[in-house]
Amino acid sequence: MENISLKHYTNAELLAGLQILVSQERTLSLKVISFLREIRFRSLHLEMGYPSLFTFCVVELKYSEAAAYYRLNTLDIVDELPEIKQAIETGELSMTTLSMVQSACKAKKRKTKIKVSAEDKKSLLEKVKGKSKKQTEAILHQHFPELQTAAKPETEKKLSDDLIGIFFNADPELMKKFNEIKDLTAHQNPSPSYQELFHIMSDFMLDRIDPIRKAQRITRRQERKKEEMKGEKTDLEKTPGHEDSLLQPAEVQHQVQNPLETQRRHCSVQIERAVWVRAQSRCEHVDVKTGHRCDETRRLQLDHVTPYAISQDSSEKNIELVCSAHNLYRATQWFGSEFMKQKMGSTPVSSPGI
Numbered sequence: 001m002e003n004i005s006l007k008h009y010t011n012a013e014l015l016a017g018l019q020i021l022v023s024q025e026r027t028l029s030l031k032v033i034s035f036l037r038e039i040r041f042r043s044l045h046l047e048m049g050y051p052s053l054f055t056f057c058v059v060e061l062k063y064s065e066a067a068a069y070y071r072l073n074t075l076d077i078v079d080e081l082p083e084i085k086q087a088i089e090t091g092e093l094s095m096t097t098l099s100m101v102q103s104a105c106k107a108k109k110r111k112t113k114i115k116v117s118a119e120d121k122k123s124l125l126e127k128v129k130g131k132s133k134k135q136t137e138a139i140l141h142q143h144f145p146e147l148q149t150a151a152k153p154e155t156e157k158k159l160s161d162d163l164i165g166i167f168f169n170a171d172p173e174l175m176k177k178f179n180e181i182k183d184l185t186a187h188q189n190p191s192p193s194y195q196e197l198f199h200i201m202s203d204f205m206l207d208r209i210d211p212i213r214k215a216q217r218i219t220r221r222q223e224r225k226k227e228e229m230k231g232e233k234t235d236l237e238k239t240p241g242h243e244d245s246l247l248q249p250a251e252v253q254h255q256v257q258n259p260l261e262t263q264r265r266h267c268s269v270q271i272e273r274a275v276w277v278r279a280q281s282r283c284e285h286v287d288v289k290t291g292h293r294c295d296e297t298r299r300l301q302l303d304h305v306t307p308y309a310i311s312q313d314s315s316e317k318n319i320e321l322v323c324s325a326h327n328l329y330r331a332t333q334w335f336g337s338e339f340m341k342q343k344m345g346s347t348p349v350s351s352p353g354i
């Protein structure tokens with residue numbers, strides 16, 4: 001970066017120059033928002049192997065998580081109320097303020113199931129124009145009393161290389177469940193710490209929903225059966241009920257809501273298991289140009305690389321594990337956005353320019 005010497009500037013010139021730069025910075029920020037909108041409209045972030053525009057902003061554009069969050073919230077609010085662009089350009093509304101308003105409106109919708117109307121949002125923005133972060137917080141608290149709570153925000157803090165401190169709020173119902181689990185596992189550990197308790201609960205859940213653990217369990221069971229056939233049963237294996245306890249997770253798994261259920265009609269359980277193991281429980285969508293693979297490990301679904309309706313092929317090579325965003329993206333590539341909008345019953349994404 002060029003090192004500019006400002007020593008020869010008078011104070012007035014320095015202030016005037018800074019004002020011009022800040023104004024250009026705001027205009028540029030709006031242009032960034034405009035570009036992000038078009039990226040989203042073209043689903044370029046999905047094509048490039050990112051499960052969301054947020055991840056694209058953080059990983060590809062190197063924004064901090066907070067900066068990405070502010071920009072995407074601003075994008076949403078400008079989409080809804082394009083007339084506020086002028087207030088952004090003049091500095092009356094900052095991205096921080098806009099993001100705070102947008103977050104509060106989203107929180108209200110989550111909590112009450114009622115969407116804040118565009119008119120209400122507009123009058124709220126008028127109130128926070130030119131206000132500081134603290135003043136905006138006070139206005140939002142007054143406007144949305146239903147969102148006020150004594151609960152502290154959840155936090156994660158790295159305490160050392162192998163220790164993370166987590167703070168979260170628990171309601172009485174959750175505390176009751178914790179105590180029930182403690183009672184039921186007291187024969188193993190009469191006084192577990194919360195860390196031990198979470199290990200027990202996490203292992204229990206993962207045994208039921210993680211396809212890789214399930215595949216490993218089935219392999220172990222098959223190997224054990226082979227050993228039994230050879231007449232090499234161990235004392236443990238002869239224990240009554242032992243086999244049942246090993247079978248239980250596989251049986252219970254069907255009671256857990258499984259996003260793959262609709263795919264199973266075209267895909268055997270064995271192939272499903274093999275795909276999950278191959279993918280290592282991570283989205284397999286790859287940008288063909290860069291080789292970048294999506295990092296998403298949540299909301300994974302089986303996807304026919306060439307749709308089953310076209311290929312009638314449910315072999316392992318035609319099936320990939322992808323996140324829900326890439327599953328929808330691929331379906332849109334095959335069947336078109338209009339068809340998918342009808343199928344999903346969603347509102348089309350508009351692409352107005354800034």
Ligand SMILES: [Zn+2]
Pocket residue numbers: 049050051283284285294295296322323324325326
């Ligand atoms: Zn993905």
